[in-house]
Amino acid sequence: MFLVTGATGGIGRRVVRLMRERELQVRAFVRLTSRYSELEHRGCDIFIGDLRQEKDIQKACQGVQYIISTHGSDGDAFSLDYRANIELIDSAITEGVKHFVFISVLGADRGYEDAPVFKAKRAVERYLEASGLNYTILRPAGLASNLVPLAEQSRETGFYLLIGDPKNRTSIVSTDDLARIVVDSITVEAARNQIFSVGGPEILLREDIPKIFSGIFNKELVVMNPPLLAVDGLRGVLSLFNPQGQKALGTFRTLLANEFFCTKEEIANLEGIFHLKLEKLENFLRRYLAV
Protein backbone atom coordinates (compact mmCIF):
# COMPACT_ATOMS: atom_id res chain seq x y z
CA MET A 1 0.00 0.00 0.00
CA PHE A 2 1.26 3.49 -0.97
CA LEU A 3 0.33 6.51 1.15
CA VAL A 4 0.16 9.75 -0.86
CA THR A 5 -0.18 13.08 0.94
CA GLY A 6 -1.36 16.12 -1.02
CA ALA A 7 -3.27 13.63 -3.19
CA THR A 8 -5.63 16.35 -4.46
CA GLY A 9 -2.79 18.76 -5.35
CA GLY A 10 -1.11 19.50 -8.67
CA ILE A 11 1.55 16.80 -8.26
CA GLY A 12 -0.32 14.38 -5.98
CA ARG A 13 -3.35 14.06 -8.24
CA ARG A 14 -1.12 13.07 -11.18
CA VAL A 15 0.91 10.67 -9.02
CA VAL A 16 -2.27 8.90 -7.91
CA ARG A 17 -3.60 8.67 -11.49
CA LEU A 18 -0.38 7.03 -12.67
CA MET A 19 -0.30 4.61 -9.75
CA ARG A 20 -3.88 3.54 -10.27
CA GLU A 21 -3.19 3.05 -14.01
CA ARG A 22 -0.46 0.66 -12.88
CA GLU A 23 -2.99 -0.96 -10.51
CA LEU A 24 -1.02 -0.08 -7.38
CA GLN A 25 -2.91 0.16 -4.09
CA VAL A 26 -3.09 3.79 -2.97
CA ARG A 27 -4.22 5.37 0.27
CA ALA A 28 -4.93 9.04 -0.40
CA PHE A 29 -4.57 11.39 2.56
CA VAL A 30 -7.22 14.09 2.07
CA ARG A 31 -9.08 16.65 4.13
CA LEU A 32 -12.85 16.55 4.54
CA THR A 33 -12.94 19.79 2.57
CA SER A 34 -10.72 18.45 -0.25
CA ARG A 35 -12.17 17.69 -3.68
CA TYR A 36 -11.42 13.96 -3.66
CA SER A 37 -14.23 12.30 -5.64
CA GLU A 38 -11.87 11.61 -8.60
CA LEU A 39 -9.57 9.68 -6.25
CA GLU A 40 -12.50 7.66 -4.97
CA HIS A 41 -13.59 6.84 -8.54
CA ARG A 42 -10.08 5.68 -9.34
CA GLY A 43 -10.32 3.15 -6.52
CA CYS A 44 -8.13 4.78 -3.87
CA ASP A 45 -8.51 4.06 -0.21
CA ILE A 46 -9.58 7.51 1.08
CA PHE A 47 -8.11 8.54 4.44
CA ILE A 48 -9.72 11.70 5.79
CA GLY A 49 -7.57 13.68 8.18
CA ASP A 50 -5.51 16.79 8.73
CA LEU A 51 -1.72 16.80 8.41
CA ARG A 52 -1.59 19.24 11.32
CA GLN A 53 -2.73 16.34 13.57
CA GLU A 54 -0.03 13.86 14.59
CA LYS A 55 -2.63 11.19 15.40
CA ASP A 56 -4.07 11.39 11.88
CA ILE A 57 -0.60 10.93 10.41
CA GLN A 58 0.12 7.89 12.60
CA LYS A 59 -3.21 6.29 11.67
CA ALA A 60 -2.79 6.99 7.95
CA CYS A 61 0.64 5.33 7.97
CA GLN A 62 -0.55 2.08 9.53
CA GLY A 63 0.19 -0.86 7.25
CA VAL A 64 1.73 1.14 4.40
CA GLN A 65 4.96 0.08 2.63
CA TYR A 66 5.65 3.31 0.72
CA ILE A 67 5.08 6.98 1.47
CA ILE A 68 5.00 9.78 -1.09
CA SER A 69 4.86 13.24 0.46
CA THR A 70 3.58 15.86 -1.99
CA HIS A 71 1.43 18.11 0.20
CA GLY A 72 1.76 21.89 0.23
CA SER A 73 1.90 24.25 3.16
CA ASP A 74 -1.18 26.45 2.93
CA GLY A 75 0.97 29.36 4.19
CA ASP A 76 1.98 27.43 7.33
CA ALA A 77 5.50 26.15 6.62
CA PHE A 78 6.20 25.10 10.20
CA SER A 79 3.16 22.84 10.69
CA LEU A 80 2.94 21.40 7.18
CA ASP A 81 6.28 21.61 5.37
CA TYR A 82 8.22 20.84 8.52
CA ARG A 83 6.33 19.08 11.31
CA ALA A 84 3.97 16.97 9.20
CA ASN A 85 6.91 15.59 7.19
CA ILE A 86 8.96 14.85 10.31
CA GLU A 87 5.97 12.95 11.73
CA LEU A 88 5.51 11.09 8.43
CA ILE A 89 9.17 10.04 8.55
CA ASP A 90 8.89 8.93 12.20
CA SER A 91 5.78 6.89 11.38
CA ALA A 92 7.55 5.44 8.34
CA ILE A 93 10.35 4.20 10.60
CA THR A 94 7.81 2.65 13.02
CA GLU A 95 5.97 0.93 10.16
CA GLY A 96 9.15 -0.32 8.45
CA VAL A 97 8.34 1.57 5.25
CA LYS A 98 10.43 0.42 2.24
CA HIS A 99 10.81 3.78 0.45
CA PHE A 100 9.95 7.43 1.17
CA VAL A 101 9.66 9.97 -1.66
CA PHE A 102 9.79 13.61 -0.62
CA ILE A 103 8.99 16.63 -2.79
CA SER A 104 11.36 19.38 -1.77
CA VAL A 105 12.13 22.51 -3.80
CA LEU A 106 14.98 23.61 -6.07
CA GLY A 107 17.28 25.82 -4.00
CA ALA A 108 16.42 24.22 -0.64
CA ASP A 109 20.17 23.93 0.04
CA ARG A 110 21.00 27.58 -0.70
CA GLY A 111 20.37 28.81 2.86
CA TYR A 112 17.70 31.43 2.08
CA GLU A 113 17.20 32.88 5.56
CA ASP A 114 14.00 34.73 4.72
CA ALA A 115 12.10 31.78 3.22
CA PRO A 116 10.35 29.48 5.74
CA VAL A 117 9.35 26.91 3.08
CA PHE A 118 12.93 26.50 1.85
CA LYS A 119 14.24 26.18 5.41
CA ALA A 120 11.61 23.61 6.33
CA LYS A 121 12.32 21.57 3.17
CA ARG A 122 16.06 21.50 3.87
CA ALA A 123 15.51 20.46 7.49
CA VAL A 124 13.22 17.61 6.35
CA GLU A 125 15.74 16.52 3.70
CA ARG A 126 18.41 16.25 6.38
CA TYR A 127 16.10 14.32 8.72
CA LEU A 128 15.16 11.89 5.95
CA GLU A 129 18.78 11.36 4.89
CA ALA A 130 19.68 10.44 8.48
CA SER A 131 16.57 8.32 9.09
CA GLY A 132 17.91 5.01 7.79
CA LEU A 133 14.93 4.77 5.40
CA ASN A 134 15.35 4.30 1.66
CA TYR A 135 14.46 7.63 0.13
CA THR A 136 14.35 9.78 -2.97
CA ILE A 137 14.30 13.56 -2.64
CA LEU A 138 13.09 15.55 -5.64
CA ARG A 139 13.76 19.28 -5.87
CA PRO A 140 11.51 20.68 -8.58
CA ALA A 141 11.77 24.11 -10.17
CA GLY A 142 8.41 25.81 -10.88
CA LEU A 143 5.54 23.51 -11.90
CA ALA A 144 3.97 23.94 -15.33
CA SER A 145 0.51 23.18 -13.91
CA ASN A 146 0.66 26.41 -11.89
CA LEU A 147 0.93 28.38 -15.13
CA VAL A 148 -2.33 27.03 -16.60
CA PRO A 149 -4.66 29.33 -14.58
CA LEU A 150 -2.22 32.20 -15.12
CA ALA A 151 -2.31 31.65 -18.88
CA GLU A 152 -6.10 31.52 -18.87
CA GLN A 153 -6.20 34.76 -16.91
CA SER A 154 -3.83 36.42 -19.39
CA ARG A 155 -5.94 35.24 -22.30
CA GLU A 156 -9.01 36.87 -20.73
CA THR A 157 -7.46 40.12 -19.54
CA GLY A 158 -4.68 40.62 -22.11
CA PHE A 159 -2.24 41.37 -19.25
CA TYR A 160 0.66 39.47 -17.66
CA LEU A 161 2.17 40.50 -14.33
CA LEU A 162 5.92 39.88 -14.08
CA ILE A 163 7.34 41.07 -10.76
CA GLY A 164 11.13 41.49 -10.54
CA ASP A 165 13.92 40.81 -13.01
CA PRO A 166 12.54 39.56 -16.37
CA LYS A 167 16.00 38.12 -17.22
CA ASN A 168 16.05 35.68 -14.28
CA ARG A 169 16.36 32.09 -15.48
CA THR A 170 13.94 29.30 -14.67
CA SER A 171 13.40 25.63 -15.68
CA ILE A 172 9.66 25.10 -15.45
CA VAL A 173 8.97 21.36 -15.25
CA SER A 174 6.02 19.51 -16.76
CA THR A 175 3.98 18.37 -13.78
CA ASP A 176 3.17 15.19 -15.73
CA ASP A 177 6.89 14.39 -16.11
CA LEU A 178 7.46 15.11 -12.44
CA ALA A 179 4.65 12.74 -11.44
CA ARG A 180 6.25 10.00 -13.53
CA ILE A 181 9.63 10.61 -11.89
CA VAL A 182 7.97 10.45 -8.45
CA VAL A 183 6.36 7.07 -9.15
CA ASP A 184 9.44 5.60 -10.86
CA SER A 185 11.68 6.72 -7.99
CA ILE A 186 10.44 3.72 -6.07
CA THR A 187 11.55 1.12 -8.60
CA VAL A 188 14.54 2.72 -10.36
CA GLU A 189 17.60 1.44 -8.52
CA ALA A 190 19.72 4.54 -9.34
CA ALA A 191 17.13 6.77 -7.63
CA ARG A 192 17.54 5.15 -4.21
CA ASN A 193 18.93 7.48 -1.55
CA GLN A 194 19.46 10.28 -4.07
CA ILE A 195 18.57 13.94 -4.34
CA PHE A 196 17.61 15.19 -7.81
CA SER A 197 17.06 18.69 -9.15
CA VAL A 198 14.05 18.46 -11.45
CA GLY A 199 13.38 20.96 -14.22
CA GLY A 200 12.21 21.11 -17.80
CA PRO A 201 14.52 20.62 -20.82
CA GLU A 202 14.94 24.36 -21.56
CA ILE A 203 16.38 27.17 -19.49
CA LEU A 204 13.84 29.98 -19.90
CA LEU A 205 14.02 33.63 -18.95
CA ARG A 206 11.01 34.74 -16.94
CA GLU A 207 10.11 37.10 -19.78
CA ASP A 208 9.82 34.09 -22.13
CA ILE A 209 6.69 32.88 -20.31
CA PRO A 210 4.28 35.61 -21.52
CA LYS A 211 5.87 35.20 -24.99
CA ILE A 212 4.95 31.49 -24.92
CA PHE A 213 1.39 32.39 -23.84
CA SER A 214 1.16 34.93 -26.69
CA GLY A 215 2.31 32.32 -29.19
CA ILE A 216 -0.24 29.77 -27.98
CA PHE A 217 -3.16 32.21 -27.98
CA ASN A 218 -1.97 34.11 -31.03
CA LYS A 219 -2.58 37.29 -29.07
CA GLU A 220 -0.21 40.04 -27.91
CA LEU A 221 -0.09 40.47 -24.11
CA VAL A 222 0.74 43.64 -22.21
CA VAL A 223 3.47 42.73 -19.70
CA MET A 224 3.40 44.75 -16.49
CA ASN A 225 6.77 44.62 -14.76
CA PRO A 226 6.80 46.20 -11.29
CA PRO A 227 10.11 46.00 -9.39
CA LEU A 228 10.63 43.71 -6.38
CA LEU A 229 10.37 46.81 -4.25
CA ALA A 230 6.59 46.52 -4.71
CA VAL A 231 6.63 43.23 -2.75
CA ASP A 232 8.87 44.79 -0.11
CA GLY A 233 6.38 47.63 0.30
CA LEU A 234 3.52 45.17 0.72
CA ARG A 235 5.53 43.23 3.30
CA GLY A 236 6.19 46.41 5.23
CA VAL A 237 2.48 47.13 5.44
CA LEU A 238 1.62 43.51 6.34
CA SER A 239 4.16 43.44 9.17
CA LEU A 240 1.99 45.99 10.99
CA PHE A 241 -1.12 43.81 11.25
CA ASN A 242 -0.34 40.30 9.90
CA PRO A 243 3.17 39.12 10.89
CA GLN A 244 2.37 35.51 9.76
CA GLY A 245 1.45 36.74 6.27
CA GLN A 246 4.53 38.90 6.24
CA LYS A 247 6.73 35.84 6.93
CA ALA A 248 4.97 33.76 4.26
CA LEU A 249 5.70 36.54 1.76
CA GLY A 250 9.41 35.94 2.48
CA THR A 251 9.19 32.66 0.53
CA PHE A 252 7.32 34.41 -2.29
CA ARG A 253 9.95 37.15 -2.43
CA THR A 254 12.75 34.57 -2.49
CA LEU A 255 11.08 32.88 -5.46
CA LEU A 256 10.84 36.19 -7.31
CA ALA A 257 14.32 37.44 -6.44
CA ASN A 258 16.38 34.42 -7.46
CA GLU A 259 17.03 32.09 -10.37
CA PHE A 260 15.70 28.54 -10.28
CA PHE A 261 17.01 26.51 -13.18
CA CYS A 262 18.67 23.14 -13.74
CA THR A 263 21.91 22.74 -15.67
CA LYS A 264 22.02 20.82 -18.95
CA GLU A 265 24.02 18.11 -17.11
CA GLU A 266 21.34 17.75 -14.39
CA ILE A 267 18.63 17.37 -17.04
CA ALA A 268 20.65 14.83 -19.05
CA ASN A 269 21.28 12.85 -15.86
CA LEU A 270 17.58 12.86 -14.99
CA GLU A 271 16.54 11.78 -18.49
CA GLY A 272 19.12 8.99 -18.42
CA ILE A 273 18.19 7.65 -15.00
CA PHE A 274 14.42 7.77 -15.53
CA HIS A 275 14.46 6.87 -19.25
CA LEU A 276 12.28 9.76 -20.34
CA LYS A 277 12.43 12.81 -22.60
CA LEU A 278 11.31 15.81 -20.59
CA GLU A 279 8.69 17.90 -22.36
CA LYS A 280 8.84 21.63 -23.07
CA LEU A 281 6.59 24.09 -21.30
CA GLU A 282 4.74 24.97 -24.50
CA ASN A 283 3.84 21.30 -25.12
CA PHE A 284 2.43 20.97 -21.63
CA LEU A 285 0.40 24.16 -21.89
CA ARG A 286 -1.04 23.29 -25.29
CA ARG A 287 -2.32 20.02 -23.83
CA TYR A 288 -4.13 21.71 -20.95
CA LEU A 289 -5.34 24.94 -22.56
CA ALA A 290 -8.26 24.65 -24.91
CA VAL A 291 -6.48 25.95 -28.04
Ligand SMILES: NC(=O)c1ccc[n+]([C@@H]2O[C@H](COP(=O)([O-])OP(=O)(O)OC[C@H]3O[C@@H](n4cnc5c(N)ncnc54)[C@H](OP(=O)(O)O)[C@@H]3O)[C@@H](O)[C@H]2O)c1
Ligand atom coordinates in the same frame (compact mmCIF):
# COMPACT_ATOMS: atom_id res chain seq x y z
N1 LIG B 1 4.09 24.77 -7.07
C1 LIG B 1 5.39 24.85 -7.40
O1 LIG B 1 5.80 25.55 -8.35
C2 LIG B 1 6.38 24.02 -6.61
C3 LIG B 1 7.74 24.09 -6.93
C4 LIG B 1 8.63 23.31 -6.20
C5 LIG B 1 8.16 22.48 -5.20
N2 LIG B 1 6.83 22.46 -4.91
C6 LIG B 1 6.36 21.56 -3.84
O2 LIG B 1 5.55 20.58 -4.43
C7 LIG B 1 4.56 20.13 -3.49
C8 LIG B 1 3.21 20.12 -4.14
O3 LIG B 1 2.93 21.33 -4.74
P1 LIG B 1 1.56 21.50 -5.52
O4 LIG B 1 1.65 22.80 -6.26
O5 LIG B 1 1.25 20.23 -6.23
O6 LIG B 1 0.56 21.68 -4.30
P2 LIG B 1 -0.94 22.15 -4.32
O7 LIG B 1 -1.53 21.93 -5.68
O8 LIG B 1 -1.01 23.49 -3.70
O9 LIG B 1 -1.61 21.09 -3.33
C9 LIG B 1 -1.38 21.08 -1.99
C10 LIG B 1 -1.94 19.78 -1.43
O10 LIG B 1 -1.67 19.73 -0.02
C11 LIG B 1 -2.90 19.43 0.65
N3 LIG B 1 -2.93 19.99 2.00
C12 LIG B 1 -2.67 21.27 2.36
N4 LIG B 1 -2.83 21.40 3.70
C13 LIG B 1 -3.21 20.18 4.18
C14 LIG B 1 -3.55 19.69 5.47
N5 LIG B 1 -3.52 20.47 6.55
N6 LIG B 1 -3.89 18.38 5.59
C15 LIG B 1 -3.94 17.57 4.49
N7 LIG B 1 -3.63 17.98 3.25
C16 LIG B 1 -3.28 19.29 3.09
C17 LIG B 1 -3.98 20.07 -0.22
O11 LIG B 1 -5.23 19.53 0.08
P3 LIG B 1 -6.61 20.31 -0.29
O12 LIG B 1 -7.03 19.78 -1.63
O13 LIG B 1 -7.53 19.94 0.79
O14 LIG B 1 -6.30 21.78 -0.33
C18 LIG B 1 -3.46 19.67 -1.60
O15 LIG B 1 -3.77 18.33 -1.90
C19 LIG B 1 4.69 21.05 -2.29
O16 LIG B 1 5.41 20.38 -1.30
C20 LIG B 1 5.47 22.23 -2.82
O17 LIG B 1 6.25 22.85 -1.81
C21 LIG B 1 5.93 23.19 -5.60
